[in-house]
Amino acid sequence: MNHTLLQQSLGNIAGEIPGATRIFHVHKLDFCCAGHLSLSEAVAQRGIDVDAILAELQALESLNSDEVDWRVAPEAELIGHILTRYHARHREQLPELIRLAQRVEQVHGDRNDCPAGLTDLLRYLLQELESHMLKEEQILFPALLDGLGPKTAAPISVMRMEHEHHSEALQRLLELTRQITPPEDACNTWRALYRGLDEFVRDLMQHIHLENNVLFINALNPTPRPTV
Template identity: 40%
Template sequence: MTPDLQTKLGELVLERPETMRYFEGLGLDYCCGGHRSLGEACASAGLQTEAVLAGLATLEDPAAGTPSLQAWTQATLAALIGHIVPTHHDYLRRELPRLKGLLDKVQAAHGPRHPELERVGEIFAALYADLLPHLMKEEQILFPFIIRMERGEMGGACFGSVQSPIRVMEVEHEAVGVLLAELRQLTWAYTTPADGCATFRALYLGLEELERDLHLHITLENQILHPRARALEAALQA
């Protein structure tokens, strides 16, 4: 794909996964904002479109055999869900408590010299509080319904249509995206201060990896799972 200003961010990421880190460095939201065109996203972020297009042209192609996100558009929805849960949900359940421990130590040691850490802590607490119930709702409500629907089993859900829980999940994804954007800004793109200790560096590296994983996680759901589930329901009801 040769990108232009009308190409959607989500389409670029699905076709070329190497664009994810490039967009993250520019502060472009390709997961919750994957429906926006490149031109629209650049205008919103105050970026020069010519420079962004030139940067895209310099990205190296992935190594041979590197899986593309596009492959998930062909897999079964059950297989995609079977990837999301152990890869991304289980990661969050492991990583959030670990990062909380690091954050507590960093705030205690560096808080007086780095007042921004107070807001970093508030954002992290909001992510923690929002994400764990979100995972449970997906695993107990949305994902089982999608799997049953793929088997041809319709009905039996209190919400009537798959559109309803998807809308809720995507609103919650948007909220996470806003928090991540503020976190990146507050931490100067996860740059450890000059006086930061090894724990400080480990915290910011962990937060950056958390952002990267959440972006990919949300992309898989917003750009692939949800549209395919909507289309499947429409086909079954036709």
């Protein structure tokens, strides 16, 4: 168990570990106004199980590792990875990012460097991604798992087109946030928002890459299996 986290401030952890703000929110730990408190001090004040919250934070850190060569992995394994690592993760990320963006816009809306419109953009992304992922989960992925890869050109074409729309939305996000660069005097909430956005953008780009350049290509051009 990495107890060095206990000596770090809530504000620092919120900025360094993607998704930590969601955990702090669940446990009602104030990483903004009380961001100077160490994790140890904060959990002691609220009577939270130290080992439990450390385990949750370390689980988030482990999500950054992705060393499998998915180009040669079994199709079912890749689909399972996409569902758990990206579909489930996006559903966790976006509601928290929306909450943080709304708070930043409400508190700092009078500043020129405030990302005005970010909350609405994130809500749009949540709606579009949810629709997109449901199509994959209910139609495309079952067809691929049934061995119908070469016959899925039409739905794959739709998914690729929607990926382009997602990429356009990400570009708009980068513009609104000045390439996800917080102001020097940004508060903990603002910094946590941008750290989470950085993770989300990286995740969504990797998600799209795995589907466009690995899953879809392999599905439409299956490798012949040797006869026994």
